Amino acid sequence: MEIATRVWNHRWKIDPIVRSLIDTDFYKLLMCQSVYHNRRDTQVTFSLINRSSNVPLAKLIDEGELREQLDHIRSLSLTRGESTWLRGNTFYGKRQMFRPDFMEWFENLRLPPYFLERVGDQYELTFEGSWPEVMLWEIPALAVLMELRGRAVLNHMGKFELQVLYARAATKLWEKIERLRGQPGLKIADFGTRRRHSFLWQDWCVQAMVEGLGDGFTGTSNCLIAKNRDLEAIGTNAHELPMVYAALAEDDEALARAPYDVLADWHREHEGNLRMILPDTYGTEGFLRNAPDWLAGWTGIRIDSGDPETGAEIAIRWWQERGEDPREKLVIFSDGLDEEKILELYHKFAGRVRVSFGWGTLLTNDFRGLTPDDRLAPFSLVCKAISANGRPTVKLSDNPNKAMGPAEEIARYKRVFEVGEQERHEVVV
Amino acid sequence: MEIATRVWNHRWKIDPIVRSLIDTDFYKLLMCQSVYHNRRDTQVTFSLINRSSNVPLAKLIDEGELREQLDHIRSLSLTRGESTWLRGNTFYGKRQMFRPDFMEWFENLRLPPYFLERVGDQYELTFEGSWPEVMLWEIPALAVLMELRGRAVLNHMGKFELQVLYARAATKLWEKIERLRGQPGLKIADFGTRRRHSFLWQDWCVQAMVEGLGDGFTGTSNCLIAKNRDLEAIGTNAHELPMVYAALAEDDEALARAPYDVLADWHREHEGNLRMILPDTYGTEGFLRNAPDWLAGWTGIRIDSGDPETGAEIAIRWWQERGEDPREKLVIFSDGLDEEKILELYHKFAGRVRVSFGWGTLLTNDFRGLTPDDRLAPFSLVCKAISANGRPTVKLSDNPNKAMGPAEEIARYKRVFEVGEQERHEVVV
Known part of the structure; x- marks a missing residue:
């Protein structure tokens, strides 16, 4: 056997x-x-x-x-x-x-x-x-x-030292999940593949989220784990699209248009929840100010840098200016989140917009404080x-x-x- | 497979x-x-x-x-x-x-x-x-x-809730082991079979002690685990011997003699580390006061009830009165120990006697504080x-x-x- x-x-x-x-x-x-x-x-x-x-x-x-x-x-x-x-x-x-x-x-x-x-x-x-x-x-x-x-x-660690390390990491995550659960309408997805501690650990974290958060866990960005665990695969687009489109621009005018060209291509291909704006590549304020009107009709905005509250307020104001109802719009926070920040943003924005969270590194790799010298942080x-x-x-x-x-x-x-x-x-x- | x-x-x-x-x-x-x-x-x-x-x-x-x-x-x-x-x-x-x-x-x-x-x-x-x-x-x-x-x-617990429960229990034990290790000459054995959380958990605790304490872990009272893990089986005798011998005594005189009869039988059968006195069945003070001289030559005393410091001081005084050198005698503490008590007793008596600990329930079943209402305590x-x-x-x-x-x-x-x-x-x- x-x-x-x-x-x-x-x-x-x-x-x-x-x-x-x-x-x-x-x-x-x-x-x-x-x-x-x-x-x-x-x-x-x-x-x-x-x-x-x-x-x-x-x-x-x-x-x-x-x-x-x-x-x-x-x-x-x-x-x-x-x-x-x-x-x-x-x-x-x-x-x-x-x-x-x-x-x-x-x-x-x-x-x-x-x-x-x-x-x-x-x-x-x-x-x-x-x-x-x-x-x-x-x-x-x-x-x-x-x-x-x-x-x-x-x-360099002993067998039981290892077991206790993972025991501590598991406990740490579970305590976060316990603080997150029971918040009506709180939606969180795993975005932690790239900086995960390990594949097996990410897989464990995802399963713990499934059991601990129930419907509050919307899925994982990791396709293999989504497939193996029968979960939703989550994600839309990232900075590399506007970055490469922008680099290819022949002059300043084309450069200024590049981020919108990206989304025009995207618009043709996708609808619904996939129509998410990532506005911060070259500054959120300018991006929204100069955005074509059809973008205001998109489903939502992902906020991935800067102060997230400021970012969300800018988005809300922009939708209002363009005659959209922010309460029907989706804001996905995805930058440097941990459970405290998630709860803070949730309490601040739930009801004003539809709020969702892409929880990354501190979901799948929070080994801070678990080893001497923090060598696993x-x-x-x-x-x-x-x-x-x-x-x-x-x-x-x-x-x-x-x-x-x-x-x-x-x-x-x-x-x-x-x-x-x-x-x-x-x-x- | x-x-x-x-x-x-x-x-x-x-x-x-x-x-x-x-x-x-x-x-x-x-x-x-x-x-x-x-x-x-x-x-x-x-x-x-x-x-x-x-x-x-x-x-x-x-x-x-x-x-x-x-x-x-x-x-x-x-x-x-x-x-x-x-x-x-x-x-x-x-x-x-x-x-x-x-x-x-x-x-x-x-x-x-x-x-x-x-x-x-x-x-x-x-x-x-x-x-x-x-x-x-x-x-x-x-x-x-x-x-x-x-x-x-x-x-009634979910799969991951269970994993986290054991993660917490493992962490709790490991933190105790971390506090106990590095004390020169500190000797501890597992006495936790009877009130263990479970067999598998006791087995885990014993292995964690092996890795965490090294030579400071002297073995386990559990024969099956000692056999499976190639460890020393630890133990000598318990209250049931004097209790039954005493119950069988025909009169008060025979009753007063019963606890010594037990040890006389034991003396014939065993030597060395097995010659441990358990003096508290009918009160330590009286037992030692009336003990025959040959008992003072035994290897040591196990202290299993009452205030352990008082018990150890009584033993030391008794050995001194009988012309024995307490520094060559073994005192085994085995009543309601946890790591703090172990360290306290170790610091108090190391050097004055040879000190050893039989760590029971709070080694193999410290699930206190790990579930709501403490239902696993x-x-x-x-x-x-x-x-x-x-x-x-x-x-x-x-x-x-x-x-x-x-x-x-x-x-x-x-x-x-x-x-x-x-x-x-x-x-x-």
């Missing part, structure tokens, strides 16, 4: 962290399809950026092990069951969300090569190639680095498009600490998008 | 709590051998006594389930591996602790019938028959009632010899709250053993 399992397990040369191409965020696949249809020939470079320079990834993680994990991801292809699930499932009430031509392309996909180099105590990890292929590296690359860093710490790692067809990308967001791109381009974007003084917020995770 | 396991598990009509005759305290087997050789024909009655009347066992536990568990215990016999372990193992450095005639008897033993009746919200559970047979019911009967009461609470359940050859037994101990027996007999014993005023201590577990 157990013998066969053990023999099987011993065959693995490594313990693979990412074992499926759909162990990724749902919005990646939605965006990938959109990119595949609209901009498939765009050449992009994605790069890993560790915003927490105090975490010396190259000292913690063996380069050989990292390469093994990344090579393993390159060996993955969509399984028949995964393909069936994507083709046959109903997402946000809609059948055949993924069209046959995209699915055929996806079924034949292997992820493109990666480029890895140690520079000081950090790794430079980049991916180059056609946009729809390269973009699918983002989530698995982040998950691999996060989990390898965790393993480097866990390797999550840190701020991202993997972003840094160039498109040879031109640098820029992100501003509503928090200058999250801005990225060459300084002169940042200045240009600030001018074009009429971004004034911005408030700085510490980036925790 | 898993199919066969599940089919196998479905065959069980019940989930048996006690699955082995050596899932019991080591001292029970040592005493059983002594009784088998010295008093095998004594007819005794053992009875369950729930000192926590606020725990309505008969309301919580289904009588049918209780009978099934007790019936299952009656179906058990010593397995070949268990017999081999008892025959072949070295206990306290001595080979063949259990002699062939005793082992042959034990191999053929089935536990005698039980008598169960519901009276109000409690169960009357008694066992009658020859002493060496009946005495082996004590530990499994207690373990069954404790675990059935736990199951009655756990049955341990409670004070005992199973005692209440009569021998038709005469009632009496226990006084150093705490009047632990005294048992008919009032007139208690008065007689107090007179014979010259027990004066006693300090009352709350019995927690």
Whole structure:
């Protein structure tokens, strides 16, 4: 009985962290399809950026092990069951969300090569190639680095010390869930794939949310977990769309229009809950001020940087100005949430708008305070498009600490998008 | 693979709590051998006594389930591996602790019938028959009632709620272990079989102690766990020996001598670490005052009721008066310990005597504060010899709250053993 399992397990040369191409965020696949249809020939470079320079990834993680994990991801292809699930499932009430031509392309996909180099105590990890292929590296690359860093710490712990570590982490999450439950209409989804402690831990967290929150848990952004646990896959779109569209703009006028071009493409493809505006890429205020009227008819706005209350108030005012009833609009908060912030925002906005939360890192990786020196605390790692067809990308967001791109381009974007003084917020995770 | 396991598990009509005759305290087997050789024909009655009347066992536990568990215990016999372990193992450095005639008897033993009746919200559970047979019911009967009461609470909990419950309990124990470790020479054994939360939980606690305390963990009183985990089995003797010997005494003079007769029999059979005095059955002060000189040569004293510091000081003074060096003597504390009390006693007595701890209920069943209404908190359940050859037994101990027996007999014993005023201590577990 157990013998066969053990023999099987011993065959693995490594313990693979990412074992499926759909162990990724749902919005990646939605965006990938959109990119595949609209901009498939765009050449992009994605790069890993560790915003927490105090975490010396190259000292913690063996380069050989990292390469093994990344090579393993390159060996993955969509399984028949995964393909069936994507083709046959109903997402946000809609059948055949993924069209046959995209699915055929996806079924034949292997992820493109990666480029890895140690520079000081950090790794430079980049991916180059056609946009729809390269973009699918983002989530698995982040998950691999996060989990390898965790393993480097866990390797030195005893069996029962490990059990107690997970016992403490489980208790910590459960206490958050206990504080969150019983709030009528509170809706929360798991957005924690990219910076999760590990796959198994994310899977545990999701199941705990199912039992603890019941209907208050709307689903997970992780497609593999959604499939395995029969849950809703959650997500819409992200900054990479306006960032790449903007980089491709030929002049300032085209640049100013780029974020709306993204959503015009999106508008043609999607409706209902998928029509979510992510307005902060180049400053929320300017984006909404200059937005075409049809955008006010969209379902809602996701608030992913800056002060979330301010962001929500700006959105509410904008809807009112455009003659929309904010009470029918959806606001999704998704930036650096923990249960206290969730409850605070819920109490402030429930009733004024429809409120929902995309809970990420502090759902699936709150190991803060559980080890000496806090060596398992999550840190701020991202993997972003840094160039498109040879031109640098820029992100501003509503928090200058999250801005990225060459300084002169940042200045240009600030001018074009009429971004004034911005408030700085510490980036925790 | 898993199919066969599940089919196998479905065959069980019940989930048996006690699955082995050596899932019991080591001292029970040592005493059983002594009784088998010295008093095998004594007819005794053992009875369950729930000192926590606020725990309505008969309301919580289904009588049918209780009978099934007790019936299952009656179906058990010593397995070949268990017999081999008892025959072949070295206990306290001595080979063949259990002699062939005793082992042959034990191999053929089935536990005698039980008598169960519901009276109000409690169960009357008694066992009658020859002493060496009946005495082996004590530990499994207690373990069954404790675990059935736990199951009655756990049955209403969700899967993740359960996981978090155990996560919290594990964390709680680990934090105790963290406070206990790093104290040079601190020695602790598991004495928690009888009032454990469950067998699996005790097994977990023991393994956590092994990893967390290292050499500071000396072993477990549970023979099955000692065998499975390759640990020392720990224990010597208990109150039932003087209680039954005393009940059998024909007159006051014989009564006064009974506790020493017990130890004279023990002296012939054992040496070294097994020569431990349990002086409190009829009051520690009187026992030591009237003790024969050869007892002062024994290895140590176990302190199991009353104020432990007072008990240890009395022992130290007694050794000094008898010309013994207390620093060479062993004091084992075993009454109602938790990690704070252990540390307090350790700091007070380390260096003055050799100190050791038998940690029971709050090691293997500290579920206090982990459920609403504290429905999993341990409670004070005992199973005692209440009569021998038709005469009632009496226990006084150093705490009047632990005294048992008919009032007139208690008065007689107090007179014979010259027990004066006693300090009352709350019995927690």
